[in-house]
Amino acid sequence: MKPILDIQHVTHSFGQHTALQDISFSVKQGEVVGLIGRSGAGKSTLLRCLCALERPQQGHILLDGVDLTTQPERQLVRIRRKIGLVFQHFNLLTSRTVAGNIALPLQIAGCPRKEQANRIAELLELVGLKGFEKKYPSQLSGGQKQRVGIARALAANPTLLLCDEATSALDPESTSSILNLLADINRKLGLTIVLITHEMDVVRRFAQRILVLDHGRLVEDGTLLDFLRDGQNNRTLQTLLADIRPSLPAFLAQTMAATPSAGPHKAIVRLVLSGTDASEPLFSALHERFGVQTALLQGGVTTVGDHLSGDMILSLEGDRTEQALNHLKTAAQNMEVLGYVPSHS
């Protein structure tokens, strides 16, 4: 399938500072992509290039086959109407009601007044704010404001929805509800969504694919599972993943040694499972086959995109621990022995 968004070798700099360096990736129709990076990684610049507010110095950005980098400003104004943008700080007009804010992109597109009212009612229903037409932004909570922001971004039937840190200013509860709403919109409308954020937790929830930006370069492109599996030696990934991965409890880390002690001991391992593996009766299998006692210390199984994914820290104890570890090494997506602790701890 032809990509809806195709970024080819985009480079952009401000004076001496190179904000983006040779960025290339493409996004398929209906895909949800998370673009993650720490502050200063070039996310905002890339976003401004994607929504045609900034023209990159080199490279091409093709949206639905049209090259944004070569269009004159007059054409860009038109193209921008087909890109929905959701902002961190909502950016709603305080002088307009909820309905007035959602109407703005419709007015810009020259939609007749009667159709506007219908479309607004439809959108408010979609974002779960029925009956809020006449309220002003100052009367809404952060989560509600963002729902209005999303409704506004969807108003002109965009081909692409860009979310710029859309949940970063919200409390955890609103964050979940907004992420669910976005996932819902993706499912219902088949809309392509690019989610820009610095929080791994946000992209983990529903991004099907994750792009990692670091110092203006695209350093990774894959699924969360790929990252969990192969990210062991990648510093950038390690720091990003640290937020969402189970970490070893401090009291265990203190007593842990790199090699097994002479007396009875437990092996501490980190295990990554995916898909059907994650729902297998792992613990009983280890016991039956190797007589190994297994305990879950941290982590568990969560849903990533459409499938299950396990990321956990276990302790294994028994005479045939080494064999059990060898078995896990082949059975799991990734297995890493963190160390050994004496049995009594």
Place this chain on the structure above:
Amino acid sequence: MSPLILKLILHSTWQTLEMVVASTALSVLFGLPLALFMIATGPQGLYRLPFAARLMGMVVDAVRAVPFIILLVLLIPVTRFIAGTSLGTEAAIVPLSIAGIPYFARIAEMALREVDSGLVDAVRAMGGTRMTIIRSVLIAEALPGLVTGVTVTLITMVGASAMAGVIGAGGLGDLAIRYGYQRFNTTVMFGVVVVLIIMVSLMQLIGNSLARWLKH
């Protein structure tokens, strides 16, 4: 208070109101586009023309630097050219407006600068034209601030119009000086001050409530 004095005060009040309202209206009419010009051509503006912005700023400051009483006299030829006469209430509207335009322009500029640049970006990203941004974002969002600016300009014009007596424009200030000060008529002086206090308080009150209502 004699009926004659009352009549004098009433007549002068009317003259003052005429000068103040007309010159404020003209100040807003010309001052707001001027402010938009300075914002739009400024360093972060929609039409970046830093040189034009700086030049306009210099002209505005130059007019504001001249004390009104001097401007009044200095502008006599201009007043005669525009109003056909350099004397009277209508004639005074010309120098009052010329002083008011840069005054309101600076106030409006401040109000417009307060508008969150994120909103401008949002509407630009939506594919709004520059005219849409000026109308629906800059002016609409700055409206409470602009209304406050109009209130301040109105009250400033009340003060400035007192000096317009120099060119025979009449008004409350002129009445207070000629009757109250030069003829030692304290009744007139007192009456004029009371009328001015009421006038200014009412303007402030209406301006404030309008701005608050617009703020949502």
